[in-house]
Amino acid sequence: MKCGVRFCGGCNPQYDRGKAFEEIKNQIKDVDFVNAVEGVPHDLLLVIGGCSSCCAGYEQFETKNGVLKMWNKTHIERICDEINKKKD
Template identity: 80%
Template sequence: MKCGVRFCGGCNPRYDRGKALEEIKEQLKDIDFVHAAEGELHDLLLVIGGCTNCCASFDQFKTKLGVLKMWDKTHIERICDEIEKKN
């Protein structure tokens, strides 16, 4: 499964978003995480926001299985569970 990743702009991050992605990748080694690209079809899109606004735009990306959003490091386990269910 190919999962596109979209980060917010980082104006008010309350946790290390890159580290959160690394933790997710460590738990889901069989998922191909790539930077989301317009015009490319991803199986799934993961939007990683730095605060509760989670304001990163994502309508320009195409997915087969939808979009998952996170805005806190406590969401890592939920995100991993949801990705595994869709895989």
């Protein structure tokens, strides 16, 4: 499964978004995480926001199985669970 990843601009990050993403990748080894690219269909899209606004735009990306959004490091386990459900 190919999961496109979209980060917010980082104007008000309340946690280390890169570290959170690394934790997700370490927990889910069999998913191909790539930078989201317009015009390229992704199986899933992960939007990583730095605060509760989670304002990163993502409507321009194509996805077959929807969008998962996170804006807090406490969301890591939920995101991993949701990705695992989508890949089955």
